[in-house]
Amino acid sequence: MTKPRRQLTRTDLAPLTRAALGPGRTLTGVERLRGGTKKGVYRLTLDDGSTAVAYVWSADEDYWDQPDPDPRDVFSHGTGLGLFTAAHDRLAASGVRTPRLLYADATHTHLPADAAVVEDITGGSLEDALARDPHEAPRLMDRMADLLATLHAHTGPRFGKVAVVDNGGSSHGVSCEQRITDGALRCIAEAARREPRAAAVRRELEDTIHALAAEVRPRDLHTLIHAELGPDHVLLTPDGHPALIDIEGLMYFDAEHEHVFLRLRFGPHYDALRAPGLDEARMRLYRLSMHLGLVSGPLTLIEGDFPHPERMREIAEHNLRQALSLLKNAV
Numbered sequence: 001m002t003k004p005r006r007q008l009t010r011t012d013l014a015p016l017t018r019a020a021l022g023p024g025r026t027l028t029g030v031e032r033l034r035g036g037t038k039k040g041v042y043r044l045t046l047d048d049g050s051t052a053v054a055y056v057w058s059a060d061e062d063y064w065d066q067p068d069p070d071p072r073d074v075f076s077h078g079t080g081l082g083l084f085t086a087a088h089d090r091l092a093a094s095g096v097r098t099p100r101l102l103y104a105d106a107t108h109t110h111l112p113a114d115a116a117v118v119e120d121i122t123g124g125s126l127e128d129a130l131a132r133d134p135h136e137a138p139r140l141m142d143r144m145a146d147l148l149a150t151l152h153a154h155t156g157p158r159f160g161k162v163a164v165v166d167n168g169g170s171s172h173g174v175s176c177e178q179r180i181t182d183g184a185l186r187c188i189a190e191a192a193r194r195e196p197r198a199a200a201v202r203r204e205l206e207d208t209i210h211a212l213a214a215e216v217r218p219r220d221l222h223t224l225i226h227a228e229l230g231p232d233h234v235l236l237t238p239d240g241h242p243a244l245i246d247i248e249g250l251m252y253f254d255a256e257h258e259h260v261f262l263r264l265r266f267g268p269h270y271d272a273l274r275a276p277g278l279d280e281a282r283m284r285l286y287r288l289s290m291h292l293g294l295v296s297g298p299l300t301l302i303e304g305d306f307p308h309p310e311r312m313r314e315i316a317e318h319n320l321r322q323a324l325s326l327l328k329n330a331v
């Protein structure tokens with residue numbers, strides 16, 4: 001059943017703004033920023049012309065309609081103030097730029113939801129900058145490569161969400177590749193229920209996933225990764241330096257998982273981000289698994305009331321074609 005969605009107003013967000021930025025500041029404008037599917041993202045404009053950004057985690061802001069996630073499941077629904085603050089603190093300690101956290105409220109004092117206020121990084125997205133000025137792309141991608149190298153230089157003792165591992169916990173499962181394999185099989189089942197072309201090759205897809213997983217050798221290294229790092233999840237500071245957003249999924253995992261997503265999302269700009277030493281067997285398994293997830297996820301999302309279903313259908317269609325192509329080449 002479709003549930004009502006109500007965007008927050010200036011009246012709604014004024015108490016949070018006062019708590020975060022001081023009682024002497026007046027909130028004069030609110031704009032809900034497009035793109036968030038798991039949380040509400042609102043630009044706050046103040047009486048002196050300055051801005052900040054509010055994040056709001058609530059059922060009305062989350063279009064996935066997922067049950068409360070288990071943080072020990074590394075691929076559970078990546079949302080919530082706890083995951084955000086743990087990721088923010090880990091990135092800050094690692095020297096990786098992300099919007100500075102100005103205020104966090106888990107008490108629901110100012111809104112009937114978890115909320116945070118962060119700095120507004122005003123240089124626009126890296127995605128828009130790459131499209132707008134191709135001549136600037138090499139310089140921007142060099143800076144992005146430096147940020148990525150800093151991020152991936154950090155490792156953890158176990159795989160899992162940063163919020164779990166940094167608190168001494170552990171995740172379900174025995175290895176990264178096992179979690180990818182299990183997730184891919186679930187995505188195949190979900191896609192087959194929603195898309196006849198996936199249903200027609202379900203057995204072949206499952207057999208291919210098992211065959212690719214059998215080629216992967218064990219490993220103990222767990223790299224700090226963003227996990228959904230596309231150019232739309234990078235903002236630019238006014239002087240053109242990158243900063244990561246949508247960081248709740250930050251985890252210790254295989255770098256190959258990051259790189260298959262980077263290659264998909266950065267396209268011709270990915271060459272600047274290539275790294276030596278990646279395991280090609282993992283890349284093959286993770287690439288097919290990623291495409292399967294980008295079929296089942298969007299198709300699931302548009303069963304609800306997500307406001308831009310046409311874009312989700314395009315993503316699902318593109319990735320289904322990619323998965324079928326990989327399947328054809330594997331047999």
